[in-house]
Structure formats: C-alpha cells, structure tokens
Amino acid sequence: MRPFRSVLFPGRNPGENAEPEFFRDLNLDQIVDAVTSGREEYDLRPFFYAPSADCAEVRYRHEVLRDVQRDDVRASVDEFARRMRQVRKQQETSGKLHYEKQKQRWFLDAVESYCATVASLRAQLGECELSSPGLRGLREFLSGYLRSEEYLALVADTRRCREYLARIKYRVHIRGLRVDVRRYSGESDYTDEVEKVFARFKQGAARDYRVQFREDADMDHVQAQVLDCVAKLFPDAFQRLRDFCARHRGYLDPTVARFDREVQFYLAYLDHMRRIEVSGLAFCCPELSPDSRDIEVADAFDLALAGKLVAERVPLVRNSFRLTGGERVIVVSGPNNGGKTTFARMFGQLPYLASLGLPVPAASARMFLPDRVFSHFEREEHLATLRGKLDDELVRIRGILAEATGDSILVLNESFASTTLHDARFIGGRVLEAVLRLGARAVYVTFVDELAALDEAVVSMVGAVAPEDPAERTYEITRRPADGIAYAEAIAAKYGLSYDALRRWIAR
Incomplete structure (x- = not known):
C-alpha cells in the first residue's frame, strides 16, 4: 500500500x-474569491489552479467529499481545524514577543496543544465510519504517527518540561522601589488571619483595590526583570526549556500540516455550495468516463452568477445541453442580453470544476476531463501591441488552435464581432473547421446564424424570448435551428433601431 x-x-x-x-x-476568479473568502490563512488559491485529467484522482476527491459531508466527520475536522488555529496562534505569538523566556514558554504551549490536537483527531476519526481511501489513509497514518518514537518523545519531553516549570515557587517582596525575588520557603500565608482581624470593622461592600493584570501577551520590563531573577533561582528548569525549544523547532509533522490546509479546500467549497443550495439550486458529482468524450448536462447554471443572484434573492435560470455521438461544437445565437455569454461561461466552468474533483452546478452531468480549457473573449485594444482589435483576435485564436487537442474545451464568445458580416462568417467558419478537425469540444457564441449549419457535428442552440413579447428575454438557451435574425438584431441595436429603442421613441 502506498504511504x-x-x-x-x-x-x-x-x-x-x-x-x-x-x-x-469564465468568471472562475469570482468563484474562487467567493469560495476562499474568510480562509485566507490557508492559501487555497493554488489548489484551484491545479486541475487533473486523471479520473482516478477525481474520484478519490469525490469519496473524500462524501465522507466530509457526514455530520460526524465534519464535526471532527472542524474541531481539528479550530485547535490547529490555536496552535498557530500560540506559535505566532511566540515569534512576536520580545522577551526570550516568554517566547519559549509560548512555544512550549504550542507544542503541547499540537500533541493533544493530533491525538484528538485520531480518536474522533476512530469513531467515524469512513469510506474514502483518503480519510482512511489519514486515520492509518495518524495511528502510526501516534506510536512513532518521534511523537512519543515529543509528548514525553513536553510533559517533563512542563513538570519542571510547575515545580517553580517563588516569592516577591516589594519595599518602595526595591523588588526582592527569592525561592518560596514555606512562608505562612496571613491572608485569612488579616481578614478575620479586620472583619469587625467591615461596613457594607468594600471597594476592590486589587490591580488587574493586562490582557496582552507581552510582558513589561518590570515583569521581565522578575522573570530573569526567577530564572537565576531555577537555572535547571529554564535550561530545560531552552533545550526543548532548540530540539523541537520543527515539531509540526508535514503530513499533519498538509492535511490541515488541504481539507479546507473541501470545506470551503461545501460551505459555498450550501449558500447556493438554499435557493433550490442543485450540485452533483459528475459521471466521468476516461474513454467517451460525450457531454450531457441537465439544469446547469453559472456558479459565479448564482453567487450574486442568490445573495440578492433573484431566481436563476438553468439550462441543459449535450454533445453526443459525432457532435463537437455548440453554436449559440439569439438576441443580445439573452444569456448567451452566461451559457458559454457555464459551459467552460463545468468541466474545469469537474477536473478539480468538485461537485458541479447542475442537477446531473456526464462528461470527460479536459486536458486544457481555452477561452477567446473580446479584448480591449492595447497600444503596446500595435495591433487592431481584429488582428489581436486572430493572433489569439491562432495560439489557441495551435495548443488545443481533441481532449480540450474551447469557449469562444462573440469572436470577430468587430468585423463585417462577410468577414465574420468567413473567419468564424475557418475557425470552426479547425476545431472540428481537432475533435475538441467547444461552444461558439456568435451573431452569424449561418455558422450553426456549418457541419453535422455542429449543434445549434438559440437564446429564447417570451412568445408574447419578443423584447423580453427568458435567458433559456434551447436546442433548435437558428432563426436567422440574430445579426439583424445586432445591427438594429448598433444603430439604435432595436425593438426596445423603437418602442421608446414611439412612446414619446
């Protein structure tokens, strides 16, 4: 068995x-922002930049997710994370303090907390019925780690060091500006006798003149000098503390530290899912195939848009699509502001989230894991490139087609919209032919309806409008032949002659 x-x-x-x-x-940056918010200490972003094309690795993550979603496992992991945050806080405090002896004591506390935290996690996972190889492997690792010479020596050394410090007893005698620190020699405590003597003079509640200690961790210079005096009285105990810190500087096991960080990847996404699911939207672990390149998705949605609309309590439209058999490319046409770009982003988000081993925003999904995801969206012109908009688009699409393979996903949105209809039809057709030769799966959002009938491998999907009012968008993208009016609507909108514009003019 692999360790x-x-x-x-x-x-x-x-x-x-x-x-x-x-x-x-694809607005994946917005999704990562929302998922990782509040967990900055774990630096989770790099995990979202490391997709996998290995179905076995993705299934491994799916199984871990299913375990973590169980209440008992989640409670164990949350408790572990809380206690590890305390360990880090103690160690960070140790590093920030000014006085060396105080730094050493905080370090000792951090090590003690760590030992207890690891033992607690193993005990709690031992009471959970785990099905994932990932968490079962962690539990087996912890069992071995808790029996290891390294861990046992750390626990024993921590206990001995604390016991030596606990034996320290001293007294402080203050007379004016002179502070005398000596070993405690069993001097009597006269507190009770003093209270008895003065009890006869007590009239009502007495004012409390005791000085409250400060809450901040650092000591002042007087406390530090007292501590230095104590250290001189008990040199052996403080020497043990110094030796302890030197020996166990690297006490944190790398596998434990890695789990502490990695498990937050799952927890962060699951928590984000819950915020979305309260609105009735569903997630699923996609069915993956290492051989088939078919894609079938039902009731899917743009996760970035969902995060915004759910917070505003605005309903979200879901869409379904498929590319099966010899189908390779979806050409999306229809009226402006009808949800075409949102559909394209969703098309790209789904396989990428799947390649991270995460549930995808859909009721059901069957797909493959892409080797790469590419996008071609309109860009603003940059003087530094000395290229016009069309020239820049051509350079970028050439680079994409040079790198893409039959296992790639391409998202092409409103490409070549800056040129004439004739040129857009010609260039778009050549690009789609290149995509079909590659065998890649792609979505192509365009105002050129003719491209939807370019080849049998091309599927036409159209943005729908309300039957009773063509100006009202439904944001549903349906599988049907292009209706031939998308370019006309684009031209009308460009010159202020759209349905909405004309209706406003007539109303005047």
Whole structure:
C-alpha cells in the first residue's frame, strides 16, 4: 500500500501554478474569491489552479467529499481545524514577543496543544465510519504517527518540561522601589488571619483595590526583570526549556500540516455550495468516463452568477445541453442580453470544476476531463501591441488552435464581432473547421446564424424570448435551428433601431 501523503493529490505533486489565462473570461476568479473568502490563512488559491485529467484522482476527491459531508466527520475536522488555529496562534505569538523566556514558554504551549490536537483527531476519526481511501489513509497514518518514537518523545519531553516549570515557587517582596525575588520557603500565608482581624470593622461592600493584570501577551520590563531573577533561582528548569525549544523547532509533522490546509479546500467549497443550495439550486458529482468524450448536462447554471443572484434573492435560470455521438461544437445565437455569454461561461466552468474533483452546478452531468480549457473573449485594444482589435483576435485564436487537442474545451464568445458580416462568417467558419478537425469540444457564441449549419457535428442552440413579447428575454438557451435574425438584431441595436429603442421613441 502506498504511504498516505495527501487528501488532494494521492499520486502527484502539483507544484505552484499561476492563475490560468481563461479564469477571468469564465468568471472562475469570482468563484474562487467567493469560495476562499474568510480562509485566507490557508492559501487555497493554488489548489484551484491545479486541475487533473486523471479520473482516478477525481474520484478519490469525490469519496473524500462524501465522507466530509457526514455530520460526524465534519464535526471532527472542524474541531481539528479550530485547535490547529490555536496552535498557530500560540506559535505566532511566540515569534512576536520580545522577551526570550516568554517566547519559549509560548512555544512550549504550542507544542503541547499540537500533541493533544493530533491525538484528538485520531480518536474522533476512530469513531467515524469512513469510506474514502483518503480519510482512511489519514486515520492509518495518524495511528502510526501516534506510536512513532518521534511523537512519543515529543509528548514525553513536553510533559517533563512542563513538570519542571510547575515545580517553580517563588516569592516577591516589594519595599518602595526595591523588588526582592527569592525561592518560596514555606512562608505562612496571613491572608485569612488579616481578614478575620479586620472583619469587625467591615461596613457594607468594600471597594476592590486589587490591580488587574493586562490582557496582552507581552510582558513589561518590570515583569521581565522578575522573570530573569526567577530564572537565576531555577537555572535547571529554564535550561530545560531552552533545550526543548532548540530540539523541537520543527515539531509540526508535514503530513499533519498538509492535511490541515488541504481539507479546507473541501470545506470551503461545501460551505459555498450550501449558500447556493438554499435557493433550490442543485450540485452533483459528475459521471466521468476516461474513454467517451460525450457531454450531457441537465439544469446547469453559472456558479459565479448564482453567487450574486442568490445573495440578492433573484431566481436563476438553468439550462441543459449535450454533445453526443459525432457532435463537437455548440453554436449559440439569439438576441443580445439573452444569456448567451452566461451559457458559454457555464459551459467552460463545468468541466474545469469537474477536473478539480468538485461537485458541479447542475442537477446531473456526464462528461470527460479536459486536458486544457481555452477561452477567446473580446479584448480591449492595447497600444503596446500595435495591433487592431481584429488582428489581436486572430493572433489569439491562432495560439489557441495551435495548443488545443481533441481532449480540450474551447469557449469562444462573440469572436470577430468587430468585423463585417462577410468577414465574420468567413473567419468564424475557418475557425470552426479547425476545431472540428481537432475533435475538441467547444461552444461558439456568435451573431452569424449561418455558422450553426456549418457541419453535422455542429449543434445549434438559440437564446429564447417570451412568445408574447419578443423584447423580453427568458435567458433559456434551447436546442433548435437558428432563426436567422440574430445579426439583424445586432445591427438594429448598433444603430439604435432595436425593438426596445423603437418602442421608446414611439412612446414619446
């Protein structure tokens, strides 16, 4: 059996990856922002930049997710995360303090908390019925770790160091500005006798003149000097503390630390899912095939848009689509502002989220894991490139087609809309032919309806409008032949002659 190392990457080390180029086009950056909000301490973003094309790895994550969704497992993991935050806080405090002896004591507390936290996690997971190889592997690792010489020595050394410090007893005698610190020698405590003597003079509640200690962790210079005196009285105990800190500087086991961070990837996404699901929207773990390149999705939605609309309590339209058999490309046409771009983003989000091993925003989904995702959205002109908009679009699409394969996903949105109808039809046709030769799966949003009938491998989908009012968009994208008016509507809108504009003029 392969030794356990990770609940995310069972067989590989992903390294550090930058945000993919298509993230902003597909609003995946907004999704990651929403998912990771409040968990900045874990630096989860790199995990969202490391997709997998391995169905076995994705299923491994699905099984971990199912375990973590159970109440008892989730409670155990949440408790572990809470206690590990306390460990980090104690260690961070140790690093920030000024006085060395105080830093060492905070470090000792952090190590003690860590030992108890790891033991508690193993005990709690032992009471859970785990089905995922990931969490079962973690439990087995913890069992071995708690029996290891390294851990047992750490626990024993921590206990001994605390016991030596607990034996320290001293007294402080203050006379004017002079502070005398000595060993405690069994001097009598006269508190009770003093109270008895003065009890006869007590009239009502007495004012409390005791000085309250400050809540901040750091000591002042007087306390530090008292502590230095105590250290001189008990040199052996403080030498043990110094030696302890030197020996156990790297006490945190890397596998435990990795789990503490990686499990937050699951928890963060599950918490975001719950915020979306309260509105009635569904998520599912997609059915994956290493051989078939068919895609069938029911009642899917744009997760970035859902995050905004759910917060505003606005209903969200869901759409379904499929590319099966010899079908390769969906050409989406229809009126402006009818949900075409949202549909295209959703088309790209689904396989990418699936490649992260996460539930996808859909009622059901069957798909493959892409090797790459590419996007081609309209860009503003940049003087630095010395290229016009069309020239820039052609350069970018050429780069995409040079890198894409038959296992890639392409999202092409309103490409070549800046040129004439004739040129857009010609260029768009050549691009779609190249995509079909590659065998990649793609969505192509366009105002050129003729492209929807380019080839038998091309599927036409059209943005719907309300039958009783063509100006009202339903945001549903339906599978049907293009109606031939998308370009006309685009031209009318460009010159202020759209249905909405004319109706406003007539109303005047």
